[in-house]
Amino acid sequence: MLQVEGLTKKFGGFTAVDAVSFSVPQGEILGLLGPNGSGKSTTFNCIAGMLKPTAGSVRLAGEEIAGLTADESCRRGIGRTFQIPRPFRGLSLLENAMLAAHFGAGGHIDKPEAERRARDALRLAQLPDDPQATAHGLGAAGLKKLELARALATQPKLLLADESLGGLDTGEMRQAAEMLKRIRDERGITIVWVEHIMGVLLSVVDRVVVLDHGAVIFKGTPAEAQDDPKVAEVYLGPPETRAA
Structure with missing residues (x-):
């Protein structure tokens, strides 16, 4: 690979x-x-x-x-996480992952597909896919999971x-x-x-x-x-x- x-x-x-x-x-x-x-x-x-x-x-x-x-x-x-998580704190967890999905493998995708990929990535990272859930209040472990979810939403090989x-x-x-x-x-x-x-x-x-x-x-x-x-x-x- x-x-x-x-x-x-x-x-x-x-x-x-x-x-x-x-x-x-x-x-x-x-x-x-x-x-x-x-x-x-x-x-x-x-x-x-x-x-x-x-x-x-x-x-x-x-x-x-x-x-x-x-x-x-x-x-x-190629998907990657960063040592220091920097989520978009004005967006929900789902929106953070959807944004990553739009820029990931496979080129341009529509909003429903981005949402599907984002929800799947959040579940894999053991984070809620509730549209109201935000990064506020997440500790170090939660922020690391969000980094991982954003990387997974790009559909990496x-x-x-x-x-x-x-x-x-x-x-x-x-x-x-x-x-x-x-x-x-x-x-x-x-x-x-x-x-x-x-x-x-x-x-x-x-x-x-x-x-x-x-x-x-x-x-x-x-x-x-x-x-x-x-x-x-x-x-x-x-x-x-x-x-x-």
Whole structure:
């Protein structure tokens, strides 16, 4: 579903993403891990069209999409959430999701179809589809669900989930992780999930790619990641600096 080859993004003389390559088969959940500043979000933004890569290739279902704008990438079938939710607070939850549906995959759709897609996405995200329900009063978990619903309303082939666990307590983290797994299982949507929190993510994803200083330092299964010395050093520091 997704093939990233030699993806590089430079800001002046600073290389934020350095020749990153990985692939994601149809129906897989891939965890993209790394500490803060490792290049995870920049990689995401290059895939989703928020940033234009300096070099490299990004293919979605065999189609080259590197350099497309965010709206063009969305219409090709990429949906994404953002680390910091910014809903349209003057609109209802249903209207937020309908707006996303209008700009999603499949081109222009009429209002009834947008409403159908929006209601389906809200139900998947376990949010009310009551036209009177608004974002006012939603906590961190509710706002993350609305981000997810808006992304799902675009009818994505590939969902890019950006730090879906940030700001949640332990129980909410587990619920968010299980929701992503259920969406993959029920709808067959391929997911790339960016996180710096390892624990809950590793119980859900099929494989992980770990970045550090913009480069890939590990690819493999969650179990292999937990035993890898490079991954341990990135997250825990060099052995000599760790507490006994």
